[in-house]
Structures are given as structure tokens and as C-alpha cells.
Amino acid sequence: MSDIEIAQANEAHNMLPITKVAESVGLTAADLELYGNYKAKLSIPTLRRLRHASQGKLVLVTSINPTPAGEGKSTVTIGLGDALRLRGQKAVIALREPSLGPVMGMKGGATGGGYSQVVPMEDINLHFTGDMHALTTAVDTLAALIDNHLQQGNALNLDPRRLLWRRALDINDRALRHVVIGLGGHANGVPRETEFDITVASELMAVLCLAEDLADLKARISRIVIGYTYDRAPVTVADLGVTGAIAMLLKDASKPNLVQTLAHTPTLIHGGPFANIAHGCNSVLATRTALALGDIALTEAGFGADLGAEKFMDIKAPVLGKTPDAVVIVATVRALKYNGGVKLADLTTENRTALAEGFANLRRHITNMQRYGVPVLVAINHFVSDTPAEIADLIALCEAVGVTAVDAPVWADGGQGGLALADAVLAALQQPAHFTPLYAQATTATEKIETIVTEIYGGRNVTYTKEAQTALRTIRRNGWDQLPVCMAKTQYSFSDDAKALGAPDDFTITVRDVIPKLGAGFLVVMTGTVLTMPGLPKVPAAERMDVDENGKISGLF
Known part of the structure; x- marks a missing residue:
């Protein structure tokens, strides 16, 4: 079955009311703001109370560089969380929210796969609780207010050629990368060139994910530099006088969302910055809440460890006030063979030589994560085409550089497939972690x-x-x-x-x-040539999607 078929089969008969999931980590109905039976936000008083609770251990899941063959950080994170619960651990997962850009494009969603998924899968991958829409509205409201200020006399002396703030859209739309606005005469605004970002690359997304509470959210919004004057002095949102209005639009979006895995492991999903063009980590609030609710909190950082994990260590961790107690690097035999020169069409054929050559990618990620002084292990996200010899080779290659690697068939077997990985993580959490940042904050x-x-x-x-x-x-x-x-x-x-x-x-x-x-x-x-507004592929995933007369969705992975 496909991911969506597995999710739908379980959603129909197996999901618990979200109030029951909340009870498993000591929350009551009064702590929740319900979005139907299976989704909820945590209330502001609850978040304030949990901020002062004791913290559990933190496991960061990252990966090798992504390839068309797939890596599966979310799948492994979810399967590992379910496996830790099977081992009697109070595990809580904290993930990013999906963006409609990848959903409608080519990368896919962010709810895991197979029997290691969070549900309701369709809701989470589409509109969820409206956070992305609120962010998009806030970004574009600020843009409209800036352009209105220019139109209404420009008391701040903003230079239209030196504006930094861009509009946003939560979909890949290359036609909006570079646009001219304000055409059609005086009544239509001040003509100028500008650009669109995808919503997840906007500064407001980063602000939402790094804010510690509503007061911090407002303070961060007020500091946003929207552009420069003709004298090249910076102008902020506070100068424009609209901090309160933008924060108001994000009031509900600032609250983490609670859902569950197929095995009912509590999962907080909140914020979704990309790691190639943003900082790639879910919200500080969600991770901090997971640490307060569980003995072990599992979170992920986007794309490869060179991007998301580095940013977690050097940008998010100082705000979070907690560094990882262990790091899991996800790798696949397929992806390493691709790094070793095998064409995508040939990845299902055993090729131990290419695997050994492609291991250089994983080896560098291992070295990079070890330099932070945190225990590191490798999770092999198992594909059915992997041969026993290839799995054994990869485990041996990792052992040769002093790292434990564990085969983790969590897509096929859910938490049961992650038990060996859970045991390795528990062993790693017993090792000392002596975190060392990559650079001193005082450096230029x-x-x-x-x-x-x-x-x-x-x-x-x-x-x-x-x-x-x-x-x-x-x-x-x-x-x-x-x-x-x-x-x-x-x-x-x-x-x-x-x-x-x-x-x-x-x-x-x-x-x-x-x-x-x-x-x-x-x-x-x-x-390089990295873009903050991606484009859709030649054959977008949207072409395979449909909904029938009963509201049943198909083709969503």
C-alpha cells in the first residue's frame, strides 16, 4: 500500500481522540484548544507552565545530503519514537509542519511514511490548523503596510530601491521570483521591483520558530529590518508602528500543534522553515514542550547535517537552552550508492563498490557531528531492495570509523522495526556529551x-x-x-x-x-545560485492527486 493508503486504513479504525493522547503525557482537556477530534493546539497558559518544567533527554535526527533516492528523516524519527515507547520510555516527538510547496511539487510531505507516520496525514500535509496561512497573511500584510506607507507620504523616508521585505506564498511559483508592482498610475501605489519568497523562507517563519513566548514574538517582530532610508539608515517594523498588528495575526499560529503517530506517540508539529534557505528546525516552543512532557524528546533538522543540524547546533540550541544528548544520522544504501555514481534507475541492483565510494558522504557528516562533542550513531533506513551484503557492508564501514550503525526497517514494521535503533539510542544517551559550538558568538x-x-x-x-x-x-x-x-x-x-x-x-x-x-x-x-522561491518540476505531484465525492483524498504520496 502507499503511504496515504496505510494512513487512511489506520485513521479509520485506530486513531485515538487527541484528548486521550494528551493524557498519556499528563495533559488535560483544559490544556488544549481542539481542532476537531484528532488535532489540538496547546494553550498559552499551558505553554507558560511547561516552560519551567524539568527537561528530558534530547535526540536530534539528521541525515546525509538528500538525493532523489530518498533518505527518510521523518520516517526514522517517528519509528524511533514509537520504538522507544515500546521499550517503556516516555518519548515525545517534535517535527516541522509541511509546506504546500513540496507537497504539490516533488519532495513530498513531512509526516513520515509506511507504518511510521503521524496522523491525520492528509490534514497535516494540507491546511492543518492554518499556521502556514496565518504566516503568509502576516508576511503579506506587512508588505502591504510598507507599500501603503510609501503611497501615503513616506514619513520614514524609505528608499523604495533598498526595501528588504518581500511578499510570500506557500507554493512553488517561479513566476513570482521577480516582479514589478504599483503599475497603472498614482492610485495603484509606488512602482518598484520586488520579489516573492516561499512562506517557509520568510523571516516571520524564523521568528515564529525561535520566539520563546508571545512577548518574545512581539519583540522579534519589532526588530525586523524592512529596508533603509535614502540616507541608508535601517528602518524596522517598530518604526512603521505595526508590531502589534503583525503579532496579532500570529497569535494562534504561535501555539504548537499536538497530533499522534499511528502507534499513538504524542507528536508536536510546529513551524516549517526549509534548511537550504532558512534555519530548518521546528519551533523552540514545540521542542521545549516535548522536553517538558517526555523523558526523551526526538526532533529533526532539515536536509543534510551540513545544513539543518549545523543550524540546530549554532542557531537554535542557544535559544532553546538545551543541546542534543545524542545525534542520529539517517542514511540509506540507495542514497549512498547514488553518491557513489550509480544512476537512479540502477539503485535497486546490488553494488557494494559504489556503496563504499558513496560512504564518503556519510563519513563527513559523522565527523562533522562528532566535532560538536555529542554521541553520534547511524540509522539505516531500510528499503526492500537493500541486500544483506550491502547492509552488512554499511554497518562495517561505520564501525571502522567508530560509529554504531543500525538497520531500521521502520517504514515496513513501524516501532517494531526500530527496536534495535531504540536500544542503540538508549545506550548513546548513557554516554557523556560535552557540547562544543562550532564558532564563538563574538567572531565576525x-x-x-x-x-x-x-x-x-x-x-x-x-x-x-x-x-x-x-x-x-x-x-x-x-x-x-x-x-x-x-x-x-x-x-x-x-x-x-x-x-x-x-x-x-x-x-x-x-x-x-x-x-x-x-x-x-x-x-x-x-x-551559489540557491533560490528563496523554488519552482515546480515538469510533472508536479499535484497531477496525481484527487478527491472523490465522499471527500476521500488519493495520490497524496
Whole structure:
């Protein structure tokens, strides 16, 4: 059966009322704001109370660089959570929310797969509780207010050529990457060029995910730099006087969502920034709540460990106030063979030589995660085409570099398939963790960029375009030079060349722009040709989707 068929078969007969799921971690109906029988948000008083609760252990799930063969971080995270519950552990999962861009495009949803899924799968992958729509509305409301300010006399002296704020849409739409607005005469606004981002790349998404409460949300919104004056002085949302209005639109979206896995493991899903063009982690509130509700909290970071996990360690963890107690790197035999040069059509054929060559990608991710001083292990997301010899080879390759690797058939077997992985994680959690950040916060932006490029990516050096050099001068002039950096880079390679698979080295990363995101509290570093508004593929996944006269959805993975 397909993922959606498995989910629907279980949803029809097996889902518990969300109040029952909440009870399993000590929550009552009064702690919830219900969205039907199977979805709920946690109330603001509950979040405030849990903030001061004792914290459990934190397991971060990351992966090798993504390939068309698939990796399955969410699937493994969910299967591992279910397996830990089978081992008698009070596990709680914290995941990101899906974006309609990948859902309608090619990557797929973010609810896991097979018998390791969160449900209701269709709701979560589509409109869920409306968080993405609220974010999109807030982003575009701020844009409308900025353009209205220009139209109504421009008291702040904003330079239309130096505006940073962009509109957003939660769907891949390449036609909106570069647009001209305000055409048609004086009544239609001030003509100017602008761009759209996908909603998950917007600064408001990062603000939502890093805010510790509503007061912090408002403070972060107020600090957002929307552009510069003609004298090149920064202008913020606070200067525009609309902080309260934007925060109001995000009031409900700021609350984490509670759902369940097919095995009823409580799962918090909240926030969904991409890791290639944003910081790639779910909300601080969701992760902190999972830590308060469970003895073990499991969370994931987007794309490969060079992106999402690095940003978790160096951007999210300082705000969260908690570093991982163990890191699980997800790898597949198929993806490693792809990194070893095998064509997509041939990945189901045993090829132990290509597997050994592709292991270089996994080995670098292992080394990168080990440098943070945290126990690391590898989960092999099992595909039916994997041969016993290939699995044995991969386990041996990992053992040769001092890391435990565990075969984890969680897609097919759910929590039962993750029991060996759960045992390995429990053993890792008994080991000491001596977290060491990648860089000191006091270092400059260029020092941080170059540290990430050389120590995480394996590159030789960094070059900066004239635009990037100008942006860095502005950043230094305004005293923002010591903020963390959020690298925007292709997810497919350690380098900024998507076709450079495996573990390339001795390459140069090109930085084309550096954008201050003061509300988020970091600088976004644009490298190579990465885009903040993706496009749809030649055959979008949307072409396979349908809904019948009874409301039953098909084709959603």
C-alpha cells in the first residue's frame, strides 16, 4: 500500500481522540484548544507552565545530503519514537509542519511514511490548523503596510530601491521570483521591483520558530529590518508602528500543534522553515514542550547535517537552552550508492563498490557531528531492495570509523522495526556529551562563514561578490557583525554546486549576498545560485492527486 493508503486504513479504525493522547503525557482537556477530534493546539497558559518544567533527554535526527533516492528523516524519527515507547520510555516527538510547496511539487510531505507516520496525514500535509496561512497573511500584510506607507507620504523616508521585505506564498511559483508592482498610475501605489519568497523562507517563519513566548514574538517582530532610508539608515517594523498588528495575526499560529503517530506517540508539529534557505528546525516552543512532557524528546533538522543540524547546533540550541544528548544520522544504501555514481534507475541492483565510494558522504557528516562533542550513531533506513551484503557492508564501514550503525526497517514494521535503533539510542544517551559550538558568538560574520565552509563543508575558501561585500559593510556599520549566520546553500552537495556529490573538497563557496534578519537574530548568507522561491518540476505531484465525492483524498504520496 502507499503511504496515504496505510494512513487512511489506520485513521479509520485506530486513531485515538487527541484528548486521550494528551493524557498519556499528563495533559488535560483544559490544556488544549481542539481542532476537531484528532488535532489540538496547546494553550498559552499551558505553554507558560511547561516552560519551567524539568527537561528530558534530547535526540536530534539528521541525515546525509538528500538525493532523489530518498533518505527518510521523518520516517526514522517517528519509528524511533514509537520504538522507544515500546521499550517503556516516555518519548515525545517534535517535527516541522509541511509546506504546500513540496507537497504539490516533488519532495513530498513531512509526516513520515509506511507504518511510521503521524496522523491525520492528509490534514497535516494540507491546511492543518492554518499556521502556514496565518504566516503568509502576516508576511503579506506587512508588505502591504510598507507599500501603503510609501503611497501615503513616506514619513520614514524609505528608499523604495533598498526595501528588504518581500511578499510570500506557500507554493512553488517561479513566476513570482521577480516582479514589478504599483503599475497603472498614482492610485495603484509606488512602482518598484520586488520579489516573492516561499512562506517557509520568510523571516516571520524564523521568528515564529525561535520566539520563546508571545512577548518574545512581539519583540522579534519589532526588530525586523524592512529596508533603509535614502540616507541608508535601517528602518524596522517598530518604526512603521505595526508590531502589534503583525503579532496579532500570529497569535494562534504561535501555539504548537499536538497530533499522534499511528502507534499513538504524542507528536508536536510546529513551524516549517526549509534548511537550504532558512534555519530548518521546528519551533523552540514545540521542542521545549516535548522536553517538558517526555523523558526523551526526538526532533529533526532539515536536509543534510551540513545544513539543518549545523543550524540546530549554532542557531537554535542557544535559544532553546538545551543541546542534543545524542545525534542520529539517517542514511540509506540507495542514497549512498547514488553518491557513489550509480544512476537512479540502477539503485535497486546490488553494488557494494559504489556503496563504499558513496560512504564518503556519510563519513563527513559523522565527523562533522562528532566535532560538536555529542554521541553520534547511524540509522539505516531500510528499503526492500537493500541486500544483506550491502547492509552488512554499511554497518562495517561505520564501525571502522567508530560509529554504531543500525538497520531500521521502520517504514515496513513501524516501532517494531526500530527496536534495535531504540536500544542503540538508549545506550548513546548513557554516554557523556560535552557540547562544543562550532564558532564563538563574538567572531565576525566572515569568520563564521569561513569556519562553516572549511570545517563543515570541506571547502578551501570563500569568495564574495561586490553585492555581498557591500552588504557586509552595511552589517558592520550597523553593529550586526557578531550575529550567527544562516547559510543558504544547495542541499544536494557539501559545496554550492548541486552536482558535486559524495564528499568534494578543495572547492570555493561563492557568497552573493548577506541579508540581515534581526528579528530572527541571524544573518542569511546567500551562496551559489540557491533560490528563496523554488519552482515546480515538469510533472508536479499535484497531477496525481484527487478527491472523490465522499471527500476521500488519493495520490497524496
